[in-house]
Amino acid sequence: MFKYDYYRAGTLDEVSEILARHQGKARIVAGGTDIMVQIREKDKRWEDLECLLDLTFLESELRYIREEGNQIHIGALSTHTDLERSEIIKKWIPFLGKAASTVGSPQIRNRGTIGGSICNASPAADPLTPLIALEAKVVIHGKAGEREMGLKEFYLSQGKVDLNEDEFLKEFVVEKLPEGAVTEFVKLGRRKALAISRLNVSVVLMLDKEGSISYARIAPGCIFRTPDRVETAEELLIGKKPSEELWKEAGKEVSDEMIRRTGIRWSTEYKQPAVEAIVEDALAQAAEMIG
C-alpha cells in the first residue's frame, strides 16, 4: 500500500507552490478515474508519491467552457459530461462532445475531466483526436506565470506531457471551425460498454459552393507514437467531390502513413484494415451531414 498525504489548494498559485515544494513527488488528482486506479494497482510510477493534490476545490477557476471571439476556452476541470452537454461545443466543435459522450460510463463521464484525460497521456484517450484535429493549444500554470503551447507538442510520449515540477494544465484553447464545417468522431473499442478505444478518428469536412472539398482534417488515434493529423490524406481530399471512392483512398493513405511512420508490427494485420475502415466511415458519416 502506498502512503501519501492529501492536500487541497485554495488558489492556482498555491497549487504550483505545493507542486514545487514536493519536487516531482506531488501529483494532482482531478476526477481520479485514472490515477486512483493506478495507485490501487501499485503502479511503480507512484511508489515515491508524497502527496496527492486535489484540484476539485478550484472548480470556480478551472471548470468552464466559454466563447471568446473566435476561440473556445475549456477549463481543465470540465468533465466529459460538461463537454457532452455544452451548447457551445455542440454548435462549433460537435465531435469533441461526441468523443466525450463515448468515454466509459455515466459515472466515469461525471467524474473524469478533460485535463486528466490529456495529462494521463494515454494514446487511447477519446478527447485527444478532436483536440488534435482542432490544433488545440494548452495553457499551463506555474510559479513563473502562464505559458501556452500546442497540444501536439505538449504530448511528449505515452504517459508523459510537457509539465515542469511546479506546473499544471489550466485550460485548452481552440479556434471555432468555419461555419458550414461538419465533424465526426468514430471509435472502435474492444466491446460496446466501457470500451477504451483501440482505434479512433476525428474528421472535419467542408465543401465550397461548387460542392468540392475545401477544408479537411483527419486525426487518427492510437496509431502513431504521438498524436497527429495525416496531412497527406487531408490534401488528397481538397478540391475533389465527395465520393465513396475518395473516402476509401483517404483511408488507405492514413494506413500507408501509419506504416511509413511505425513500420510493420504484430498489430499491423489487424490495424491496417481497421484504420482504413474507420477513416472511410467517419468521412462518409461527416459527408452525410452536409447533405
Ligand SMILES: Cc1cc2nc3c(=O)[nH]c(=O)nc-3n(C[C@H](O)[C@H](O)[C@H](O)COP(=O)(O)OP(=O)(O)OC[C@H]3O[C@@H](n4cnc5c(N)ncnc54)[C@H](O)[C@@H]3O)c2cc1C
Ligand atoms: C472504467 C473506466 C472506463 C474508462 N473509459 C474510458 C474511455 O472510454 N475513454 C477514455 O478516453 N478514457 C476512459 N477512461 C479513462 C479516464 O476516465 C479518463 O482518462 C479521464 O478523463 C481522466 O480524468 P480524471 O479527471 O479522472 O483524471 P485523474 O485520474 O484525476 O488524473 C489523471 C492524470 O492526469 C493528471 N492530471 C489531472 N488533471 C491535471 C491537470 N489539470 N494538470 C496536470 N495534471 C493533471 C493526474 O496527476 C494524473 O496523472 C476510463 C476509466 C475507467 C476507470
